[in-house]
Amino acid sequence: MKRLMILNGPNLNLLGTREPHIYGTTTLAQIKESCEQCAAKLSLTFSFHQSNHEGVLVDLIQSARESADGIIINPAGYSFTSVAILDAIKAFDRPMIEVHISNIHARDEYHRHSKISSAATGVICGLGPYGYIAAMHTLVQMQ
Numbered sequence: 706m707k708r709l710m711i712l713n714g715p716n717l718n719l720l721g722t723r724e725p726h727i728y729g730t731t732t733l734a735q736i737k738e739s740c741e742q743c744a745a746k747l748s749l750t751f752s753f754h755q756s757n758h759e760g761v762l763v764d765l766i767q768s769a770r771e772s773a774d775g776i777i778i779n780p781a782g783y784s785f786t787s788v789a790i791l792d793a794i795k796a797f798d799r800p801m802i803e804v805h806i807s808n809i810h811a812r813d814e815y816h817r818h819s820k821i822s823s824a825a826t827g828v829i830c831g832l833g834p835y836g837y838i839a840a841m842h843t844l845v846q847m848q
Contacts, residue, residue, distance in 0.1 A: 710773040713755035714781030731834045743841050766793035775844040776801040784819040794824045800847045802840040805830035
């Protein structure tokens with residue numbers, strides 16, 4: 706594992722201020738900084754993206770087929786609705802870890818069943834921002 710793509714779905718640009726009782730006060734910029742530090746220690750190159758638009762995320766997943774050895778994705782609200790993202794991930798034939806900051810299994814009925822999980826190599830949820838770091842270490846171990 707040398708090249709990693711980290712994708713973040715809708716509303717994650719509001720981390721730190723949106724529902725801090727669920728998602729905490731860490732911002733997406735702080736998560737990116739933690740990932741940069743971890744990538745340096747693990748000798749990884751990575752790209753880090755956030756989009757509120759489903760098609761942009763699908764395009765990024767498709768581009769990862771040529772530019773990444775693994776994907777970490779926090780699909781956010783698209784976890785529960787996006788067949789398009791699910792299908793793009795199915796076309797990515799390398800490891801993919803789904804990450805959620807909150808424990809989606811302890812949330813309301815609508816937020817418990819991720820469509821994306823069925824195509825994921827693994828799922829990390831409920832570890833807060835550390836879930837991204839855990840996912841990076843996991844992908845390195847899968848090489």
